[in-house]
Amino acid sequence: MVPISTLHYLIVAAALFVLGVVGVLTRRNLVVILMSIELILNAVNLNLVAFSRMWGNLHGQVFSIFITADAAAEAAAGLGILIAFFRNKETVNVDEIDLLKW
């Protein structure tokens, strides 16, 4: 069996990333879109950790910790916006958020 190299991890990360992008671009439910963003961030984290292993230092891991903190902040703020929005319009569908549409 082929030994597992960095590239393997990168491909997994790319797949996760693309799945996240698909989620963001196609789903209507805002909650799922936020979850897809989490997927994207995780893909990035996976890349960073894999590179960290590749170079043999820990900077990538530290970066991934920062990204995790950022993801938590993003989730809190995003869900806050979602709830505020839901309270006003009784919907969480992203294509019904169209106040700025012409």
Next chain:
Amino acid sequence: MPDFVTSYLGSTLTPGEAGNQFWALVYVFVIFAGVSLAVMSMNWLERKALAHFQIRLGPMRTGPHGLLQPIADAIKLLLKEDIIPAGADRFVFWVAPLIGLLAAFTVYTVIPFGPSQAVSDMNIGILFMLGVSSLGVLGVVVAGWASNSNYPLIGALRSSAQMVSYEVAMGLAVVSAILMTSLNETGTGTLSMIGIVRAQQEQGVWFIFKFFPLGLIAFIVFAIAMVAETNRAPFDMAEAESELTAGYHTEYSGLRWSLFMLAEYAAMISVSSIAVTLWLGGWMRPFSRLLRGSAWDLIFSLFPAVTFMGLAAVAFVGVVRMPRRSDFKVQKIGLAVFGWLLGFIALMLLIIAIAGRSNGAAIPSTVNQSIGYIYWFLLKVAVFMYLFIWYRATWPRYRFDQLMRVGWKVLLPISLTVLVATAIVGILLS
């Protein structure tokens, strides 16, 4: 014997560290069986103890003094009809108790019953424990949602809010204990469970007494948060039967319900283990610095045997005090057998303690030592388990807003203050 069995014997490492999967599996099974047994006996003990708190007898009919009650309950639960409410999300309803159970039991991989008596010694041990035990919330939330019913949903929302809130105070209290581990000459602490106990060993003090009263306060905060974290009285808002019938598992029955119960008691044991590990010196026997020497070692190594002897004596007293009527004969014999069993265990322990007190004896002294480690650890955990029962018998339930207020406005500031104070004192004294 195969190599993978013998090679590990006498090792001072945990199976995980030694890379010995066989022994790791053995440990896992032993722990699983032990925890299940402990939960069953807890079930019996809780009912009896609560009954005596309330001047009742508790279960008396199934077996002598109701000793077989847990088994009867287990059989009943297994045979009960498994109801899934209409409109429930079947898959999620099915998976929810498993999440809770998985989280509760996964934690046991890093609990150090002794310096090498753990499945694995993880570098991130305590972080792993907190993380995995926080997964238990998911089971509760999902169970409440999947039931498609109002009581469980409210119960789930309450309990998840409660658990998330108290996790914060709990985590900060834990951090102040971890901070104490870094007070050595290298200045690096550790998150490893075994490492934490080792740090207490090296510093010669249980962290509960370190920087008195800082360690004590952190411990008290943790002890309160841990009750809330496991949804036990007086913080059992999630299953407040007077308001929510039974909280998030109202719609559960039979085996699934028993899984929730199992998870709850397993979680109780695991958080108690954390408290013991972090503040009460883990497997260390009391006064290990003060009362040293072979004589004291011998005396303390006799403790397990003495404990079982005491239990056996209690059983025999029970036999003697049984009514002298023919219809009590079976019970009498059963209790006597149980007493003999306990006495036999005590005898074995006594032999090990006496024979294994020096190297080169018939029984390796490591066995003796291991029994001591496990004994002291379990004894400390047992005290916590009794406290859980005692709380439930004594204190009235909190109101939900009071509960949240205590969590955020009392415990959180206190634990933050203690953390900062610990850091300052640590810097000043180093």
Next chain:
Amino acid sequence: MLFLNHVYLLPIVPAVGAAVMFFFGRRLRKIAIDTVCIGVIVVAFLFACVTVAEYSSFAHGTGQAFEKIVYTWLGSGDAQLASAMNGGAHQTFNADAGFLLDPLSCVWLLFVTGVGLLIHIYSTGYMAHEGGYYRFFGYMNLFMFFMLTLILANNYMMMFVGWEGVGLSSYLLIGFYFHRHSASSAANKAFIVNRIGDVGFVLGALTLFYYLGSFRFTDINALARSGRFSIGDPVLSAAALLLFVGACGKSAQLPLYVWLPDAMEGPTPVSALIHAATMVTAGVYMVARSNAIFVLAPGAMKTVAIVGALTAIFAASMALVQNDIKRVLAYSTISQLGYMFLALGVGAFAAGVFHVFTHAFFKALLFLGSGSIIQAMSGEQDMRNMGGLKDKIPTTHWTMFVGTLAIAGIFPFAGFFSKDAILWQTWTSEGGAYRILWFVGYATAMMTAFYMFRLMYLTFYSRVRMSPAIRDKVHGLSKSMTAPLVILALCSLGAGWLSWPQSLGGSARFEHFVEPVFAHEAVVLEHAGKSGQVSAGEKEAQHTDKAEYLLMILSLAAGAAGWGVAHNAYRNAGKDYAEPIAQKLPRLYGLLYNKWFVDETYDYVFTGRRKLGNVTLGALGVGEAASWFDTKIVDSAINDVGWVTRAASTLSAWFDRWIVDGLAVRGIAYLTLPFAYVARLFEWGLVQWYALIMVAGLIGFGVYYVWK
């Protein structure tokens, strides 16, 4: 020297009290307000005592000034202004937050804090049942802050801060009963009249800066004493006159005295503290402080003396017939202030200052006594409705009797010594050049004795004239009110002894204490051939001639005469008693009773509240004229201009509508429309569309980097 070095803290102490009152006073209880407000004044008084003690050990009787400059609060920085000094040398315009302590300020410091303390204590009783109790004490403490600033200032600008501040406090306290129209208009009157004086003060101070290049008293005195300026220097004379205008305003001299009688609308303790004992003497203080300038301006000195003497007799004449007890005292105050300026004007600075000192005690006493009477009479102020109060309020009676004896100049009460010193100096100064003013002063003394004993008889001795309802309500007074009276009475009795004249075998210690401040001016006057002025103590040591004894006996006789006439006229005054002046000289009585129609004249000439036929003069007249000018000339010009503008704008509007809007704006807008359709694709308003564009960008970057 701890307190001396930190003397700048002294004004801060009452300021703290004021701040507490203004921020928290509404919520405090009476006992707390008392504790804070009396407490800060007690602290200030003790502070002042210790500071003065430390100062005297610092100066060793040399009168050397102690100056403490904390920082520069008002300054031009490095920018320099031309000054007339040294042929237009450039000076920086700097005013320090600086504090100066010399014998003069010591005197003021002690009696201001001391009398202030007593009056504060008195007020706790007097104001006990008034609304806005905390407000009253806040204002009082604020006043103490500004008064101490004024006294301790080391330059004219700093002094001006205190000067305006006490004016503000005075305004606030006169208008304390602001719901009463008369009170608020009296407050306005006081404020406005004071402003006229303040203009003089500022102009005088700026003239001095322009001419001498500094605001500091020490610098100015040093320059003035350097002999570089001849006596009668015109600029200095002008500056001195301008400063005196300021003093006239603050100290209620002719012609700016009109606000002081009306200021009696304020609570009586305010009248006692501000409008009798302390604030109104600020003008005297300022003139005394500027003595170095004044001696170089003999014309100004003469003006001061004449204005002082005229004010003295003019005010006394009005006091003769007033029926409101507080107004009598108010005119009496004006009259006594006139005495002080007379003293300053003839060069008897020490005597003037001494009269300020003694006057503070007995006038405060008299005002507080009148306050007690008013309190006992449940607010009645008209003496025609009093009488026979002697046994009802005995403490008030005998303390006021002491005060009356003091102001009437009866030996050995305080007023005798100070008044006698002034008259004696007036008699002897410049070899008798001012003797005409002596006669004026003597007549005033006689009138003073008359109206004061008239007051005493009408209130305490004559028959009971009040209505039965009020008579039953007359009550005794609390300790907090009588105790200050007793202390002030003892002071009125004893204060004069500080300056027991050498002619009577005393040592004139007060004069010796203050003397160093004026010592140099004595020399100046000596050189100018005007010996016989200045420093009473020195002079008296040289001449104790028979004339002085004669004058003393004469002034005693004047007091006795006034007493006698009053005794005769009012001893048995019943309900329908007759004023002796009204009987003998009814026309004069009418004139005096209407206060020489001065207020009416001012209304005609200055304010314009009264019309002369159809013509309005004064401020309102100017306003009417300006209004006429505005409506007739300015407005019509504006209307004409407006018409022109409208015509132009009609034209402009057409241009705007069709050329600018139509062609330029809308044309361009329509031009952009097709481009906008393209650009709009990127701003679809759908979040996911934006995300898609982001992904497109990502792909673009990726392609670029991979196939670069």
Next chain:
Amino acid sequence: MNSAINATNATMAPVATPYFFYGLATLAIVSAFLVITRRNVVHSALALIVTLLSVAGLYLMLYAPFVAGVQIIVYAGGVMVLFLFVIMLVNIDRSYKEKRFSGLWPIGLAAASALFTLFLFAFIKGRALFPDRMMLLPESSNTQQIAGLLYGDAGKMGQYTFAFEIASLLLLVAILAAVVMTKKRA
């Protein structure tokens, strides 16, 4: 940690067997696919939890136990609970009858596919950039080393101390934002 454990650790056989990797990777990708396709949001969330846990497993295989622990405690224990909470607050009855995907989905899918193709091209083209070798990172002192980078050693500022503080500030701002936005206005 004492040195005995470190010494044995170096000789220890790596746990990273290919089977584990393929298993975890498949689990992660399949459940990620479920996340974006499930109609029921709770199912999506559960699938996302599985993805996160598998990614945590991958981290463990990459000798990053601390990151794995943070992943579990922050994502699985914190963020996902928050998500579930919000899902319960937001009424989702309606979503059963509604369209799952927005009208843009063909374009989105096309763009995403293009992106994935691009990634693959990049990997193939840049094959040389990613060596087969994998460094052996010390697992037993991972946490301590990360702490060294974040907080610094022996009184010296760490390389990322400042960034760490900024991150905490970011979290604070996010908390405030969430509280302000969700608070009911009177």
